[in-house]
Each structure stands twice: as structure tokens, then as C-alpha cells.
Amino acid sequence: MSTTISALGGTFTLPGTTVNLKRIGYGAMQLPGPHVWGPPRNKQAALAVLRETVKQGANHIDTAHFYGPQVANDLIREALSPYSKDLVIVTKIGYVRGDDGSWALDISKEGLTTAVHQNLTSLNVEALDTVNLRVGGPAGPSEGSIAEPLSTLVELQKMGLVRHIGLSNVTQDQYREASSIAKIVCIQNQYNLVHREDDAFIDVLAADGVAYVPFFPLGGFTPVQSSALSGVANAIGATTKQVALAWLLQRSPNILVIAGTSSVDHLRENFKAGDLVLQPEHLTILDSIATKTGAS
DSSP states (O other): OOEEOOTTTOEEEOTTSOOEEESBOEEGGGSSSGGGBSSOSOHHHHHHHHHHHHHTTOOEEEOOTTTBTTHHHHHHHHHHOSOOTTOEEEEEESEEEOTTSOEEEOOSHHHHHHHHHHHHHHHTOSSEEEEEEEOSBTTBOOOSOOHHHHHHHHHHHHTTSEEEEEEESOOHHHHHHHHTTSOEEEEEOBOOSSOOTTHHHHHHHHHHTOEEOOBSTTOTTSOOOOHHHHHHHHHHTOOHHHHHHHHHHHHOTTBOBOOOOSOHHHHHHHHGGGGOOOOHHHHHHHHHHHHHHTOO
């Protein structure tokens, strides 16, 4: 693992690889229609966001075939294929969508294998850069062994269909178990200013040189709102979203942010978070938000 200070929040090298990711990337979850279902409200705007992501210098896009389903991947392919050599597309497997838009866990061997092939086809690649095994439930990680589904992903990696393996929605114990089975390069769990259950986990991963990629970095479907956050934003002349993202970047050098949006203007706004340097007094105020909400 290594970190350097440069544009878009610096860079992070995934452990045991030569994959250098800008610490600010883009999450494609907001590209499909409402509730991550169906086509986007404005397809040309969605394509423009993806092209602007690359134009701004970001080289890390997070997606999943079950976003849409398939909609996000199709848009990524249309906007960016053939892909630049340094672009890393990280996808997830482990969930499927019902005809009514519902989400269902599917970590069976058949389900995971199908999901990898679906991602290969919809993204139009011969191998997936990084695949996160998504387990647990909608409320967070669930205890228990993940060795069986992980072994399926390892088999697909040995076949050359997957280059690197990550985990999503997991506990620290599951990460340790997985690390004894495969090389884990990243963890993707829920984490933000008010949802800080993974504080100790992040420190463990930082020591191991493993990337931590928060999903819902701005609070997800219920954006983080706080008078303390607004106060810091006003004091430094930034938006609350920029401050929340900058806080993540300064929280630990192994954190990569993938804030999503369907607006080019909001994308540019988010990317400017990499230019912010929060002072100790700002960090003290922001750290207090989780204590007040009982999240830490």
C-alpha cells in the first residue's frame, strides 16, 4: 500500500498490485431511474456524468449489474468503452433484483457465477478489474462464515475472469476469515460522519494496507444533515457535501470515496472535496456529530 498527495485526493495502491486509484472516484448507483430501477430520467445527462468523471481525472468507477438491473453497466460501456488503460471498474455480486424492483441476496455458486458473466457481458470486458462479494442484509453485515461463496469467487479468479477480490457489507471477523482464503484488496461497508461503527475496522485495514471504500458516504437515501456540519461548511466556504467527503479523506489514508450523482455540476462539486484541508478544530467539531447521534 502507498499513498501520495496529488489531484483528486491523492492516490492509493491496492495491496499486492500495481493498481493505483485516485482517492476520489465515482459510484454509479444513481445512474438508473428512481430506486435504482429502470432507465435514467435523462440518458444523455447520465452519459455526460460518466464522461466528465474520466475527464476530471478520476480512474475508479464503482458499479454493479444489479443497478438497474444492467442499466448502470450499459451506460458505463456506452459512455467509456473502449476503456482507458488506467480506468478501474469495480463491481459487486451477491444480490439480484426481483421483477418488482426488490433486492434479494443470492450468494449461491450458480448465482455468483451468473453475476460475474453478466458483468463481463454488460461491461464488455474479458476480465473484471475488481469484484466485491456483497453479503449480509440491508441493515448491515450478518455474522457467519463467508468461506463458501468466497470460494466460488476464487474459482472465477483462477479462471481469469476476475483480477482482484474485495468484500462488501462484512464484519472484521469475516474479513479475517476471507484473508486466509484469498487476497482481499478492498472492503466496502457503510460509513460516514454519522455512521461510524467501522472506526476500529478501518484502522485494522489501514495497518494491513487494504482499501476501505464507504458506501453511502454522504448518508445515502437520507443525506447527512447537521448544524455542526453546516457550520464548518460555512466557515470554510464549502458545501456540506464537500466537507463530509473531505472528512472521509482525512479520516484515514486508505479511505477511497465514491460519491454518486446524476448531475455533472454535483460531480464537479464533489470532486473539489479533494482540494479541502480541514483544520484540527474543524475535525473536532465534525467528530462530535457521531457522538451526538449515538453512532460511535
